[in-house]
Amino acid sequence: MGFALLNGELIDRSEARVDVEDRGFQFGDGVYEVIRVYNGKMFTAKEHLERFEKSASSIGISLPYNTAQLTELVENLLVKNNLEQGNIYMQITRGAAPRNHVFPTTEIKPTLIAYTNIVPRPLESLKSGVKTILTEDIRWLRCDIKSLNLLGNLLAKQKAAEQGCYEAIQHRGQTVTEGSASNVFIIKNGAVITHESNHLILKGITKDVILNLSFKNNIPVEERAFTLEELEQADEVFLSSTTSEVMPVIEINGQKIKDGKIGVITQQLQKLFIQEIEKQCGKLADNIIH
Known part of the structure; x- marks a missing residue:
């Protein structure tokens, strides 16, 4: 299954877990992005990551990494999984907190995940x-x-x-x-x-x-x-x-x-x-x- 990125750490994908009270799971309280990979290289990565940050900001979520840091993390994931052709999926949620429609009043850490899939061109x-x-x-x-x-x-x-x-x-x-x-x-x-x-x-x-x-x-x-x-x-x-x-x-x-x-x-x-x-x-x- 390869490796996944979970809150900045590369781990075995089969071991990646999120809390049952994660707001992405319970409310869809998060955003996502998909980056295409050809020949082991990301296509229009900068534009995708900028849109990812903009989407997150639009719902009041701050990315824990700047674009350069996030690019490095995703590139490491790409290399670790030796992906030649396919997709990188990434998402961020507001994080885990007791279930409540209102945003948590105490500070919680966002949940950031990313993983890769082999996807041939259609x-x-x-x-x-x-x-x-x-x-x-x-x-x-x-x-x-x-x-x-x-x-x-x-x-x-x-x-x-x-x-x-x-x-x-x-x-x-x-x-x-x-x-x-x-x-x-x-x-x-x-x-x-x-x-x-x-x-x-x-x-x-x-x-x-x-x-x-x-x-x-x-x-x-x-x-x-x-x-x-x-x-x-x-x-x-x-x-x-x-x-x-x-x-x-x-x-x-x-x-x-x-x-x-x-x-x-x-x-x-x-x-x-x-x-x-x-x-x-x-x-x-x-x-x-x-």
Whole structure:
């Protein structure tokens, strides 16, 4: 099972334990982050750790380490587990205290954990595209915080899985927000359109990479809310996340996007994204060839 990081100490993962009154366990009172690893190197680690600190600060939790210290701890975990390709999962909770909805009045130590998993790239889906469904967004109104409270996301993802689909695209009324575990993009008349980063969606690290690559390569970008009608009439649709990279969508609610094939701009962004991975982490052995 390898090693886990628990409150700054690297220990055997099978021995990692938290208190039954930990507020993360009882209330979801905490935040988390996932960092992708390619060729044994973390991709966009700085951006992920900065978002981790921001999410924690948003709910009044102070990280016990600064970004440089946390980076060193996570890198040590990565090396200890000899992870070549996969994910680093980390979370922090407010800590353990007698169960009470109100924050503890006495000072308690946060609980910080991290561990690694081997996770291959979803190559077949990246090559062929995925099917999705639509579902009403029933989550709270601070989706910009990467909170442990994921029940709404889980219900949406499960609904998609039960219908043989990769992802659930969520909407509030007629406005598309994001996937259950991804950001959503449409392409119309050559422009990349995605919801602006506000309290209704998570400010995706992969999303930001894609937008920066678009700007650098003269692909028009619009960060704005778009409607279900715009989604249905899009020339191309794709998702983005730490593990999904640039994931083409070829079908929504049983209806094909255009001809049901991956679009030209989506393919271009896939290639640009791979180049960015290789710039930071080295050459990928498992590339996508259209």
